[in-house]
Amino acid sequence: MRVLLKEGADKATAAGILVLPQEIETTFETLSGEGVPGGGVVAEADYSTVAQAVNAGARDRAAQTITPKMLLKQVEWMARALSPYEIGSKIGLHITGHGWALDASEAKRIDRAEGLSEGDTIAVGPTISPKRFMNARGRVISVNDESALVELEAGDRDRLHRATGKEQAKHVSFPLVCVEKVEQS
Numbered sequence: 001m002r003v004l005l006k007e008g009a010d011k012a013t014a015a016g017i018l019v020l021p022q023e024i025e026t027t028f029e030t031l032s033g034e035g036v037p038g039g040g041v042v043a044e045a046d047y048s049t050v051a052q053a054v055n056a057g058a059r060d061r062a063a064q065t066i067t068p069k070m071l072l073k074q075v076e077w078m079a080r081a082l083s084p085y086e087i088g089s090k091i092g093l094h095i096t097g098h099g100w101a102l103d104a105s106e107a108k109r110i111d112r113a114e115g116l117s118e119g120d121t122i123a124v125g126p127t128i129s130p131k132r133f134m135n136a137r138g139r140v141i142s143v144n145d146e147s148a149l150v151e152l153e154a155g156d157r158d159r160l161h162r163a164t165g166k167e168q169a170k171h172v173s174f175p176l177v178c179v180e181k182v183e184q185s
Helices: 047-060 070-080 154-164
Strands: 001-004 016-020 028-030 040-046 090-096 097-104 121-124 137-143 146-150 169-173 179-182
Touching: 001 016, 001 028, 001 070, 016 047, 016 070, 016 097, 047 070
Parallel strands: none
Antiparallel strands: 001 040, 016 028, 040 090, 090 097, 121 137, 121 179, 137 146, 146 169
16 A cells, blocks of 8 residues: 655654644644654555554544544545655645645656557556546557557447447547556466
């Protein structure tokens, strides 16, 4: 599971995993409630370690009304938000007029379509919009700097037709950030 660790932390603990602001509104917080100025570093941790850290963080926040369930929801949201970035990328918090947003200006995105060429098989990932295309597979017809023209598999075209009631085009263009090369078996 992807987590954001406080800079200098080497383990996923209640004092090291960062979540969005709960009490302090301008900085990240650790699971245990400590405000952390600046940002953190994307890391990978196993789910059981994260669950233990969440429970410890909730115990540390005993005087507050934040439950383990609320903290786990924050960690899971953060894991989804961090999924496009490589391990070791720096992520900050940017204050906006309506709250905050993640600042990924120093982060490096994972190139899931690296080495993609004509004839390769791809799968469409969860970052696609509209979501009905998620998990669709197909063969690459052409690739440019930003997108890939894909011939969808017949089964996926049928699934999309059943879901929408509309005929699905055989060839669809997808942004490269939404596709992943699939090794053929």
